Amino acid sequence: MNPTLEIFSQGEEVVTGQTVDTNAAWLSTQAVNMGFTVTRHTAVGDKLDDLVALLREISARADCCICTGGLGPTSDDLTAEAVGKAFNLPLEFDAVAFEQIQHFFTLRNREMPESNRKQALFPQGVERIDNTWGTAPGFSLQAGRCWFAFVPGVPSEMRHLFEESIQATLARRFSLRPDILVTLKTVGIGESAIQECIRTVEIPAPVQLGFRAGPDEVQTKLLFPHDYPEADMIALVESVSEKLGDTVFAVDGLGQAGGDLVSVVDSLMRAGQHSLAVVETTSQGLLAAKCIGLPWLRESRYRQTLANLEPGEDLAVIAQSLAAEMRGSSGAAWILVQLYTGSLQAFHDKNQAIVLYNGLLTEDGFYQNTRSVAGPINVKQNQAALLALDLLRRHLQHKEL
Amino acid sequence: MNPTLEIFSQGEEVVTGQTVDTNAAWLSTQAVNMGFTVTRHTAVGDKLDDLVALLREISARADCCICTGGLGPTSDDLTAEAVGKAFNLPLEFDAVAFEQIQHFFTLRNREMPESNRKQALFPQGVERIDNTWGTAPGFSLQAGRCWFAFVPGVPSEMRHLFEESIQATLARRFSLRPDILVTLKTVGIGESAIQECIRTVEIPAPVQLGFRAGPDEVQTKLLFPHDYPEADMIALVESVSEKLGDTVFAVDGLGQAGGDLVSVVDSLMRAGQHSLAVVETTSQGLLAAKCIGLPWLRESRYRQTLANLEPGEDLAVIAQSLAAEMRGSSGAAWILVQLYTGSLQAFHDKNQAIVLYNGLLTEDGFYQNTRSVAGPINVKQNQAALLALDLLRRHLQHKEL
Numbered sequence: 001m002n003p004t005l006e007i008f009s010q011g012e013e014v015v016t017g018q019t020v021d022t023n024a025a026w027l028s029t030q031a032v033n034m035g036f037t038v039t040r041h042t043a044v045g046d047k048l049d050d051l052v053a054l055l056r057e058i059s060a061r062a063d064c065c066i067c068t069g070g071l072g073p074t075s076d077d078l079t080a081e082a083v084g085k086a087f088n089l090p091l092e093f094d095a096v097a098f099e100q101i102q103h104f105f106t107l108r109n110r111e112m113p114e115s116n117r118k119q120a121l122f123p124q125g126v127e128r129i130d131n132t133w134g135t136a137p138g139f140s141l142q143a144g145r146c147w148f149a150f151v152p153g154v155p156s157e158m159r160h161l162f163e164e165s166i167q168a169t170l171a172r173r174f175s176l177r178p179d180i181l182v183t184l185k186t187v188g189i190g191e192s193a194i195q196e197c198i199r200t201v202e203i204p205a206p207v208q209l210g211f212r213a214g215p216d217e218v219q220t221k222l223l224f225p226h227d228y229p230e231a232d233m234i235a236l237v238e239s240v241s242e243k244l245g246d247t248v249f250a251v252d253g254l255g256q257a258g259g260d261l262v263s264v265v266d267s268l269m270r271a272g273q274h275s276l277a278v279v280e281t282t283s284q285g286l287l288a289a290k291c292i293g294l295p296w297l298r299e300s301r302y303r304q305t306l307a308n309l310e311p312g313e314d315l316a317v318i319a320q321s322l323a324a325e326m327r328g329s330s331g332a333a334w335i336l337v338q339l340y341t342g343s344l345q346a347f348h349d350k351n352q353a354i355v356l357y358n359g360l361l362t363e364d365g366f367y368q369n370t371r372s373v374a375g376p377i378n379v380k381q382n383q384a385a386l387l388a389l390d391l392l393r394r395h396l397q398h399k400e401l
Numbered sequence: 402m403n404p405t406l407e408i409f410s411q412g413e414e415v416v417t418g419q420t421v422d423t424n425a426a427w428l429s430t431q432a433v434n435m436g437f438t439v440t441r442h443t444a445v446g447d448k449l450d451d452l453v454a455l456l457r458e459i460s461a462r463a464d465c466c467i468c469t470g471g472l473g474p475t476s477d478d479l480t481a482e483a484v485g486k487a488f489n490l491p492l493e494f495d496a497v498a499f500e501q502i503q504h505f506f507t508l509r510n511r512e513m514p515e516s517n518r519k520q521a522l523f524p525q526g527v528e529r530i531d532n533t534w535g536t537a538p539g540f541s542l543q544a545g546r547c548w549f550a551f552v553p554g555v556p557s558e559m560r561h562l563f564e565e566s567i568q569a570t571l572a573r574r575f576s577l578r579p580d581i582l583v584t585l586k587t588v589g590i591g592e593s594a595i596q597e598c599i600r601t602v603e604i605p606a607p608v609q610l611g612f613r614a615g616p617d618e619v620q621t622k623l624l625f626p627h628d629y630p631e632a633d634m635i636a637l638v639e640s641v642s643e644k645l646g647d648t649v650f651a652v653d654g655l656g657q658a659g660g661d662l663v664s665v666v667d668s669l670m671r672a673g674q675h676s677l678a679v680v681e682t683t684s685q686g687l688l689a690a691k692c693i694g695l696p697w698l699r700e701s702r703y704r705q706t707l708a709n710l711e712p713g714e715d716l717a718v719i720a721q722s723l724a725a726e727m728r729g730s731s732g733a734a735w736i737l738v739q740l741y742t743g744s745l746q747a748f749h750d751k752n753q754a755i756v757l758y759n760g761l762l763t764e765d766g767f768y769q770n771t772r773s774v775a776g777p778i779n780v781k782q783n784q785a786a787l788l789a790l791d792l793l794r795r796h797l798q799h800k801e802l
Contacts (some may be wrong), residue, residue: 015439017429018613020421024444028418038416039451043425043442050440212419285681285689288703292685292782293749300703302689303731304696330704348694381693 003063003174005036009043010051010069010079011153023068023158030162035176035226036064046070051082059087059144064174066166069153071136073115079150080121080139087143089123097128097137104135129165133157140169147173177226182237182253184220187261187386188371189247194220198243207236215382216260220244246399249390262290265389268396269296276392277330279322279337281306282347282356282373282384287338290385299330309341319359320366327361335361338388350376356384358391367391369401404464404575406437410444411452411470411480412554424469424559431563436577436627437465447471452483460488460545465575467567470554472537474516480551481522481540488544490524498529498538505536530566534558541570548574578627583638583654585621588662588787589772590648595621599644608637616783617661621645647800650791663691666790669797670697677793678731680723680738682707683748683757683774683785688739691786700731710742720760721767728762736762739789751777757785759792768792770802 007027013019024041031038039062044050051070058065070079084091098120105112119136122128129138131152138151138161149169151161170176186194191211198220203209208223220240224233234254241248250258258264269276277299280287288300306322309315323335340347342354353374360367369391373383394401408428414420425442432439440463445451452471459466471480485492499521506513520537523529530539532553539552539562550570552562571577587595592612599621604610609624621641625634635655642649651659659665670677678700681688689701707723710716724736741748743755754775761768770792774784795802 009442014426015429015442016433017426017431017439018611020423020426021442022421025415025418025421028416030418032417038418039446039448041410041416041422041442041444045440047440280686283690284693284698285686285701285703286693288686289684289690289782292687293778297685298705300686302686302701304699377694381690 002035002037003176004039004061005031005064005066006039006058006062007031007041008054008058008065008067009041009153010046010067011043012045012076014043014069014153015045023153023155026155026159027066027068027162030167031064031066031170033178033181034167034170035178036170036174046076046078048078048082048085051078052086055082055086055143055148059146059148062146064170065146065148066162067148067150068158071119071138071150071152073113073118073135077118080123083126083141083143083148083150084123087123087141089125089141091121092124094120094122094128097122097130100130100137101135129161131157131161133160138165140166179226180224180228180233180253182222182224182233182251183258184222184237184241184244184248185217185250185252185258185260186220186244186247187217187249187390188383189218189244191218194218194244198240201236201239201243203236204232215379216386217249246394246397249393261386261389261393262294265393265396266291266294266296268393269294272396274334274396275332276334276336277301277326277332278388279303279306279319279326279335280385280388281338282340282354283338283381283388286381287336287385287388290389298332299326301326306339309339313341315339315341315357316359316366316368319357319368320361323359323361323366333363334392336388336392337361338384340384347380348377350374350379354380356387358388360391360395362395367395367401403436403438404577405440405462406432406465406467407440407459407463408432408442409455409459409466409468410442410554411447411468412444413446413477415444415470415554416446424554424556427556427560428467428469428563431568432465432467432571434579434582435568435571436579437571437575447477447479449479449483449486452479453487456483456487456544456549460547460549463547465571466547466549467563468549468551469559472520472539472551472553474514474519474536478519481524484527484542484544484549484551485524488524488542490526490542492522493525495521495523495529498523498531501531501538502536530562532558532562534561539566541567580627581625581629581634581654583623583625583634583652584659585623585638585642585645585649586618586651586653586659586661587621587645587648588618588650588791589784590619590645592619595619595645599641602637602640602644604637605633616780617787618650647795650794662787662790662794663695666794666797667692667695667697669794670695673797675735675797676733677735677737678702678727678733679789680704680707680720680727680736681786681789682739683741683755684739684782684789687782688737688786688789691790699733700727702727707740710740714742716740716742716758717760717767717769720758720769721762724760724762724767734764735793737789737793738762739785741785748781749778751775751780755781757788759789761792761796763796768796768802 007024028038126139126141134157136152140149151158210221212219280302291297319337326335337359339357346352356371408425429439527540527542535558537553541550552559611622613620681703692698720738727736738760740758747753
């Protein structure tokens with residue numbers, strides 16, 4: 001049995017829906033990856049009695065709890081007070097923490113407001129977690145069955161404290177045997193098509209197969225128990241990968257960290273010292289925008305008059321002429337031309353599909369493919385950017401286009 | 402006292418952090434806007450005993466609870482079973498629901514899998530909430546103090562059922578007196594600068610002032626009690642708006658729905674029958690991408706060689722020459738040219754700022770402004786796209802540039 005962990009978020013901005021609680025998802029992912037079973041998320045506002053009751057409940061129910069928020073200097077930041085009340089620990093002034101808070105303001109040439117003094121008050125006997133990224137130190141304590149860590153709700157500070165301090169403490173305090181996750185990442189193929197592709201691969205009972213469809217990639221996930229034989233694991237990943245074929249652009253796990261499609265293309269373009277210019281239609285600038293700051297993208301151009309071509313037109317001829325023109329003006333060695341056929345109405349209508357055409361001119365030839373995309377206009381736009389980048393990826397990896 | 406409402410999310414994908422629970426934030430916003438006090442969010446995985454215990458707790462504690470997830474056809478979808486067990490209601494087969502589920506598959510020329518039969522089982526005496534957008538119907542019931550509504554976890558289906566059915570039921574069942582929210586939306590000015598701007602405006606005690614900084618706008622929020630005098634409300638909004646001046650691009654509330662910056666610019670461009678072409682540097686295609694499908698954007702061009710200009714160069718001269726060239730090739734009446742000064746290293750470094758330059762050529766003149774932006778490269782990119790659009794907005798509204 002894995003130790004259980006809960007996430008507890010404090011703040012009116014979370015319960016009223018003003019802030020989406022991304023902290024809970026981020027912390028859960030970290031905890032699951034470390035080998036915890038995450039059992040519950042709870043979010044409440046800034047009400048002392050609610051906080052006290054919840055802390056007591058959790059101390060009897062979970063092995064570990066990470067709590068975010070409520071450590072600020074204002075009167076609605078109640079965490080220390082609630083912990084003190086829940087577990088009968090009087091608040092004590094911590095001179096070291098106070099000095100750190102003062103130092104934060106001195107460094108920024110600002111006077112410390114009197115209200116920040118409150119942040120140096122901690123329940124008796126807790127361990128302080130120093131925070132060099134903000135004014136609020138965190139703290140931890142064992143209460144009942146549960147080890148609690150309290151961190152600020154600001155995502156950057158929370159992540160920093162988790163990675164710098166809490167993660168190591170968790171690894172030391174708990175006996176953790178994390179499962180092993182391998183993720184195959186694809187574009188241009190849907191979840192149900194993937195399921196159909198790998199239908200004949202037998203997945204042994206202890207291995208969990210899962211899917212996750214995001215806007216920029218579809219992930220096929222294989223979760224192996226910590227003691228699964230490595231050779232069998234590699235063999236299963238290879239079988240699945242083989243069935244998915246060239247649609248897999250990266251694998252995470254088994255010692256690899258594949259990154260997203262843009263980073264895969266970026267590495268290959270840099271390694272080959274290629275340069276690129278792009279003609280965009282459907283993606284309307286988004287392809288270039290996804291490559292922000294990457295040195296091999298020399299130029300990108302969107303022209304409305306190129307949209308909305310008729311199915312009868314010879315796209316290869318149009319694309320090659322645009323590519324030649326673009327090569328002349330941009331000086332890039334490779335030119336990627338994106339066109340589509342289908343009415344403007346079909347482009348805007350989420351229930352209609354358009355046919356994307358991508359052509360790539362390189363030093364040694366002209367390569368092309370077509371793909372159909374449907375959905376709302378911004379989904380078509382994003383898919384168009386990804387599928388054009390994927391043509392580039394396939395060419396760079398010498399895969400089928 | 403407002404009635405209290407809780408959000409309850411069911412699903413392993415939520416507790417393990419694979420899915421960020423955007424449903425909870427969306428539903429909370431709706432509930433707060435309707436006049437509920439949202440007191441708690443809870444998420445648990447697919448464990449029957451946890452679900453039963455939580456449903457009983459909530460039935461004693463809250464006036465209303467919206468529950469998402471767990472209505473699917475698979476064995477880990479336990480909501481109906483948990484509700485039956487928690488409140489001693491045997492499950493009953495609902496022939497009408499079954500027909501709807503069958504119809505969903507018939508329409509799509511697919512055979513209904515046997516597992517979907519499960520979705521027609523409901524705890525005795527509940528009210529069904531029909532779902533034309535998916536296979537899973539929702540249901541509602543009064544249990545103890547609490548009125549529960551159970552809806553699918555798929556965000557589009559959940560929102561559809563809430564808007565089509567639940568919202569009206571809530572308005573009927575509860576005595577709600579919602580506060581009145583007015584939101585002033587700005588770009589190009591930070592939260593602390595806004596606070597400084599409106600420092601001298603006296604905010605009466607019953608009015609709550611709040612801020613929300615998103616990637617695309619900063620919102621200044623004024624929340625008025627439901628019985629606040631309308632004339633005083635309008636006067637206060639006007640005082641705040643006056644202090645913020647031309648940075649306000651839209652106001653939501655008081656009968657207005659301002660929309661985002663792109664939609665404000667879109668309305669003005671269409672109304673004036675203008676056309677535009679853009680030269681992008683810092684935003685690298687993102688400006689065009691934000692305007693996906695808008696008819697007045699004729700062309701956009703990104704050229705790497707235009708990036709990284711030296712502070713000494715005369716940007717107005719460069720911009721005017723680029724604008725003239727672009728007007729010739731694109732045929733657009735207006736040309737927006739975006740340049741920046743600062744090293745490439747400063748562009749990439751989150752701790753360094755670059756200076757954006759925007760120039761707008763129209764039929765009757767050339768207009769320009771400069772702004773400094775800092776932060777990670779993708780923040781600079783996004784700010785650059787927004788600030789260029791904002792120059793356009795200011796010109797269209799005859800505001801100061």
